[in-house]
Amino acid sequence: ELKVEQNPLFLSMQEGKNYTIYCNYSTTSDRLYWYRQDPGKSLESLFVLLSNGAVKQEGRLMASLDTKARLSTLHITAAVHDLSATYFCAHSTASKLTFGTGTRLQVTL
Amino acid sequence: EAGVAQSPRYKIIEKRQSVAFWCNPISGHATLYWYQQILGQGPKLLIQFQNNGVVDDSQLPKDRFSAERLKGVDSTLKIQPAKLEDSAVYLCASSLTLGQYNEQFFGPGTRLTVL
Numbered sequence: 001e002l003k004v005e006q007n008p009l010f011l012s013m014q015e016g017k018n019y020t021i022y023c024n025y026s027t028t029s030d031r032l033y034w035y036r037q038d039p040g041k042s043l044e045s046l047f048v049l050l051s052n053g054a055v056k057q058e059g060r061l062m063a064s065l066d067t068k069a070r071l072s073t074l075h076i077t078a079a080v081h082d083l084s085a086t087y088f089c090a091h092s093t094a095s096k097l098t099f100g101t102g103t104r105l106q107v108t109l
Numbered sequence: 110e111a112g113v114a115q116s117p118r119y120k121i122i123e124k125r126q127s128v129a130f131w132c133n134p135i136s137g138h139a140t141l142y143w144y145q146q147i148l149g150q151g152p153k154l155l156i157q158f159q160n161n162g163v164v165d166d167s168q169l170p171k172d173r174f175s176a177e178r179l180k181g182v183d184s185t186l187k188i189q190p191a192k193l194e195d196s197a198v199y200l201c202a203s204s205l206t207l208g209q210y211n212e213q214f215f216g217p218g219t220r221l222t223v224l
Contacts, residue, residue, distance in 0.1 A: 004151075033212075042200060043152070043215040088151050095140060095207045096165065099151030 002027050004091045006100035013079040013107045021103045023072040023089035032072045033090040033097065034063050043088070047074075081107045111135065113216030115201050121222045127189040130219045134182065134203030140164075142213060143176055143186050144200040152200055158184060159207055191223045 003026040013019050023032070031050050035043040047056045049065035049072060056063050060083065062075045072089055086104045090097045114133040122128050134141050139160050144152035155174065157165040160181040169176070173192070178184040188195055198218040204211040 040220075042217045045212065045214075048212065090151075095157065095204065095211065096154060097152075097213060099153070102149075102151050 002091065002093075002098050004089065004098050004100040006089055006103050008103060009101060010104045011106070013076065013083075013105060015080060015107055015109055016078050019076045019079060019105075021074040021076075021087060023074070023100055025070050025091045027091075027093070028070075029067070029091045029093060031092045032065050033092060034072070034074055035088045035090060037086045037088065037102075046087075076105070079105075079107045081109075083107055113201055113203050113214055115216040115219050117219060118217065119220050121224065122191055123224050124193055125190040127187065128191055128221060129185050129187045130199050130201075132184045132186070132201030132216060134184075134201070135214055137205070138203035138214075139181070139206045140204045140211065141178055141184050142202040142204075143184070144202065146198045146200055146218070148197070155186070164207065188221075191221075193223050196221055196223045
């Protein structure tokens with residue numbers, strides 16, 4: 001059975017500091033997605049990682065994929081308040097997405 | 110380009126009642142998905158359609174949940190009768206077609222509360 005695990009589940013971040021969220025999955029994947037979800041809102045796609053060693057960056061967020069280790073990371077550089085949200089990774093095989101448990105980020109001054 | 114539309118946005122019912130949700134996917138998208146997202150968890154796929162045919166409904170509780178996409182466009186998801194544990198956000202998503210290169214786009218969701 002496919003498992004997608006994220007850690008930590010909750011992250012309290014200080015503004016200006018760097019943090020990393022980890023996403024481990026148990027079976028091979030076609031691709032790996034990262035989504036953001038604000039409270040009461042739907043899912044916003046952040047990154048799609050297609051192959052081993054893929055790295056994508058947008059603003060203060062950078063995602064990477066290591067297919068051999070079955071690990072993806074989402075790195076936050078110099079956290080700011082508007083990054084507060086819940087972040088999900090999702091494993092993709094064919095057309096099926098399996099989501100991780102989510103990591104709730106809270107940025108404090 | 111219009112996104113995925115869902116209605117209603119919120120619904121409160123009592124247990125054992127019935128409820129239905131509606132989804133209109135992005136125009137031209139052949140594949141439609143329904144997900145259940147329980148508070149504090151990631152979305153879980155309930156059912157996947159390709160046009161008007163079911164591709165995967167392995168995680169749909171078929172004793173109480175049903176879904177259809179009769180004309181291959183709009184879809185409805187029904188729960189009958191509802192249980193307390195059905196309280197969740199029901200997300201609809203669509204993609205151009207099946208296959209690993211087709212990104213899913215999500216609607217705003219319907220938040221269901223069962224009392």
